[in-house]
Amino acid sequence: MEYMYAHVSIDCVVFGFDGRELNILLIEKEGTTDLKLPGSLIYQMEDTDSAAQRVLFELTGIRRMSLKQFRCFSSPDRTADVRDVAWLESTYGHPVGRLITIAYLSLCKINRTLSAAAHSSGARWCPVSGVPVMPFDHNRIVEESLGEIRQWIETEPAMLFELLPSKFTLSELRGLYQAIYRKRFDIRNFCKKVARMAYVVRLDEKQTDVAHRAAHYYKFDRIAYNRTRRAVE
Amino acid sequence: MEYMYAHVSIDCVVFGFDGRELNILLIEKEGTTDLKLPGSLIYQMEDTDSAAQRVLFELTGIRRMSLKQFRCFSSPDRTADVRDVAWLESTYGHPVGRLITIAYLSLCKINRTLSAAAHSSGARWCPVSGVPVMPFDHNRIVEESLGEIRQWIETEPAMLFELLPSKFTLSELRGLYQAIYRKRFDIRNFCKKVARMAYVVRLDEKQTDVAHRAAHYYKFDRIAYNRTRRAVE
DNA sequence: TCAAAAGTGTTCGATATACACCCATGC
DNA sequence: GCATGGGTGTATATCGAACACTTTTGA
Numbered sequence: 098m099e100y101m102y103a104h105v106s107i108d109c110v111v112f113g114f115d116g117r118e119l120n121i122l123l124i125e126k127e128g129t130t131d132l133k134l135p136g137s138l139i140y141q142m143e144d145t146d147s148a149a150q151r152v153l154f155e156l157t158g159i160r161r162m163s164l165k166q167f168r169c170f171s172s173p174d175r176t177a178d179v180r181d182v183a184w185l186e187s188t189y190g191h192p193v194g195r196l197i198t199i200a201y202l203s204l205c206k207i208n209r210t211l212s213a214a215a216h217s218s219g220a221r222w223c224p225v226s227g228v229p230v231m232p233f234d235h236n237r238i239v240e241e242s243l244g245e246i247r248q249w250i251e252t253e254p255a256m257l258f259e260l261l262p263s264k265f266t267l268s269e270l271r272g273l274y275q276a277i278y279r280k281r282f283d284i285r286n287f288c289k290k291v292a293r294m295a296y297v298v299r300l301d302e303k304q305t306d307v308a309h310r311a312a313h314y315y316k317f318d319r320i321a322y323n324r325t326r327r328a329v330e
Numbered sequence: 331m332e333y334m335y336a337h338v339s340i341d342c343v344v345f346g347f348d349g350r351e352l353n354i355l356l357i358e359k360e361g362t363t364d365l366k367l368p369g370s371l372i373y374q375m376e377d378t379d380s381a382a383q384r385v386l387f388e389l390t391g392i393r394r395m396s397l398k399q400f401r402c403f404s405s406p407d408r409t410a411d412v413r414d415v416a417w418l419e420s421t422y423g424h425p426v427g428r429l430i431t432i433a434y435l436s437l438c439k440i441n442r443t444l445s446a447a448a449h450s451s452g453a454r455w456c457p458v459s460g461v462p463v464m465p466f467d468h469n470r471i472v473e474e475s476l477g478e479i480r481q482w483i484e485t486e487p488a489m490l491f492e493l494l495p496s497k498f499t500l501s502e503l504r505g506l507y508q509a510i511y512r513k514r515f516d517i518r519n520f521c522k523k524v525a526r527m528a529y530v531v532r533l534d535e536k537q538t539d540v541a542h543r544a545a546h547y548y549k550f551d552r553i554a555y556n557r558t559r560r561a562v563e
Numbered sequence: 564t565c566a567a568a569a570g571t572g573t574t575c576g577a578t579a580t581a582c583a584c585c586c587a588t589g590c
Numbered sequence: 591g592c593a594t595g596g597g598t599g600t601a602t603a604t605c606g607a608a609c610a611c612t613t614t615t616g617a
Contacts, residue, residue, distance in 0.1 A: 099374045100422070101338045105404070105430065141332045141428060145404040169402045169432050171338075171378040189333070195374060197338065199402050248481070268568075285571065286607065293605085309568040310614035501595080519580065521597065526578085542594040543587035 103195040107149045108136030108235065109164070110200065110242040111157075113207030114260040116269060118224050119246075119276045120207060121239060124156055125219030126232060127188050132223065134235045136198065138189060149201045157220050158212020163259060164201045167245045168238075171197040175234040184232065200238045202245050204259040247277060255296075258317035264300065266312040267291060291315075296322035336428040340382045341369030341468065342397070343433065343475040344390075346440030347493040349502060351457050352479075352509045353440060354472060357389055358452025359465060360421050365456065367468045369431065371422060382434045390453050391445020396492060397434045400478045401471075404430040408467040417465065433471045435478050437492040480510060488529075491550035497533065499545040500524060524548075529555035 111122035123132040135156040139148035149164045176182055176196055185193045211220055223229070228239055250256050260273055271287050282290075291297050296318045304311040344355040356365040368389040372381035382397045409415050409429055418426045444453050456462070461472055483489050493506060504520050515523075524530050529551045537544040 100371045101374045101376065103336060103338055105334045105336055138333045141334045142406050143334065143404075144406065145402060145430075166401060168399060169378060171376075171432070173375050173377065197378075199404070248485075252481075267570085283607070283609080284569085285609080286605095288570065289572090290606085306616090307568080308616045309566075310570080312569060500597085516581075517596085518582080518598070522599095523579085539589090540595085541589045543596045545596060 101195060103197050104138055104193050105145070106136055106138045106196060106198040107145060107152045108134040108170075108198050108200050108238055109149060109153050109203055110134060110239055111153070111159070111162075111203045111205050112242075112246060112260065113205050113209075113222055114273050114276060115207050115222070115224070116272055117276070118226060119243075120222040120224050121228060122157065122205065122220060123223050123228070123231075124215075124221075126184065127218075128184075130219070131232065132219075132221075132229050133231050133233075134238060135218070135220070138193075138196075145199045149199075153201075153203065155214060156218045157215040159203075159205060159209065162203050162205065163256065164203045165245075165249055166199060167202050168200050168241060169197060170200060170234055170238060172234065178232065181232045198233075198238075200242065202242055202249060204246075204256055206260065206262060208262070250277065254294075255317070255319070255322050261317075264302065264314040264316055266304065266314060268312060270297070270315070295325055334428060336430050337371055337426050338378070339369055339371045339429060339431040340378060340385045341367040341403075341431050341433050341471055342382060342386050342436055343367060343472055344386070344392070344395075344436045344438050345475075345479060345493065346438050346442075346455050347506050347509060348440050348455070348457070349505055350509070351459060352476075353455040353457050354461060355390065355438065355453060356456050356461070356464075357448075357454075359417060360451075361417075363452070364465065365452075365454075365462050366464050366466075367471060368451070368453070371426075371429075378432045382432075386434075386436065388447060389451045390448040392436075392438060392442065395436050395438065396489065397436045398478075398482055399432060400435050401433050401474060402430060403433060403467055403471060405467065411465065414465045431466075431471075433475065435475055435482060437479075437489055439493065439495060441495070483510065487527075488550070488552070488555050494550075497535065497547040497549055499537065499547060501545060503530070503548070528558055 113120045113122065122135060124135045125131065126133045135153060137152045139145065139152070145166065146164065150162070153162060153164070154160050182193070185196070207222055225239070225243065228236065230236065257273060261269060267288060270291065271282055271284070274282055297315050298318050298321070300314045300316055302314045304314070346353045346355060355368060357368045358364065359366045368386060370385045372378065372385070378399065379397070383395070386395060386397070387393050415426070418429070440455055458472070458476065461469065463469065490506060494502060500521060503524065504515055504517070507515055530548050531551050531554070533547045533549055535547045537547070
């Protein structure tokens with residue numbers, strides 16, 4: 098039997114938070130208006146981790162982003178759709194044959210400025226509750242990523258704050274927890290929980306111009322965070 | 331630049347527990363007495379999950395084993411050692427070039443009978459505290475697997491019992507926790523913890539022929555386990 | 564003055580941790 | 591009778607869950 102000889106791609110599931118629900122950054126499939134995960138074949142001498150950085154930068158302008166590999170998708174069926182294969186071959190200019198992909202997870206502030214490259218690749222945020230049908234196994238990759246994001250945040254809670262502006266209110270933070278865990282958190286219990294997190298500190302500053310009582314802003318204190326992390330280990 | 335076109339292998343980190351510490355199943359590098367992780371190139375039309383099942387079966391006779399993919403290792407440096415490359419080419423009978431591997435984690439009763447295939451591949455258990463220097467990045471794969479095993483067991487505690495005989499004592503179970511978390515658990519607190527696990531049930535049977543008070547045997551009750559799991563979700 | 568969101572305290576049950584002694588058995 | 595490991599209970603701290611009202615602000 099013949100040994101696998103495969104092209105390798107990267108696909109990135111980049112999450113953003115719009116204050117209400119999680120969104121995913123999708124790009125247009127080159128030459129169409131269909132959406133897909135940002136991803137690309139990688140080069141012969143690349144490591145997948147650095148390839149993921151590169152691919153995300155080229156498609157969206159996002160650099161120095163925390164990226165976490167979460168799974169290899171290798172089913173022969175992932176290129177079962179002949180339209181996907183035709184698109185691959187026209188995009189890369191040669192037959193692609195067997196293709197496996199390494200999926201990465203990333204978190205990003207949703208108002209982060211995307212580059213000109215991002216505009217030309219038709220990048221846009223799409224709520225997780227409404228992701229369209231996508232080529233290959235991209236829908237499956239997105240589904241699996243939703244479980245991974247919780248695990249990532251449990252082992253490294255600092256990651257949460259990659260999704261929030263540098264100053265945020267308690268209700269934004271609570272909304273984020275609710276979006277990730279898909280359940281309500283009681284306000285009073287949530288405030289106590291946050292009070293126990295030494296690395297979430299209240300600022301003197303408050304909201305202005307809101308049609309109700311102004312909320313305090315909070316910030317993430319990385320130094321305090323590293324202290325507590327070292328204490329845990 | 332040239333797109334990656336790579337051979338793909340599977341490497342399995344199979345853990346066993348000898349009552350004292352975690353062990354890893356290693357095989358002899360074909361044609362040598364050096365040890366390495368059980369693994370192999372995979373075939374063109376295989377999915378990595380089924381390839382992992384196949385490879386493990388061919389090398390050790392272990393079938394129907396829980397296997398969990400945990401990471402792709404793709405650094406170009408992983409084939410930096412020319413001896414590793416020479417071995418690959420002589421084993422597979424053709425040049426291999428770029429090679430990435432998908433690492434799997436598995437848990438196994440250490441006294442499980444290995445097949446004739448296992449003997450011919452020189453399979454043996456090796457304590458994690460004393461794994462030899464291995465080819466490629468196998469030492470790194472083992473290091474990373476040690477963190478993964480805890481995560482796996484936290485999300486799916488039933489996995490623990492794949493490492494124990496079907497009847498086991500509390501001190502065996504405690505020894506296993508201690509090996510995995512690399513810390514002592516107080517006996518009294520540990521007994522209480524186990525008492526809370528509805529899926530670990532005490533049998534009437536006791537040890538015999540021991541030079542001290544005989545311990546009760548316990549067993550894992552999968553039905554009770556599934557009940558508690560469903561309650562959690 | 565009303566609508567809308569901010570923010571605060573108590574009680575309960577579950578769990579983790581710390582800690583010391585008597586029990587059963589084979590030798 | 592002694593060495594060896596088996597097995598039990600109490601006190602404290604932390605944490606998650608349930609639950610309702612007052613405060614601030616702009617419109």
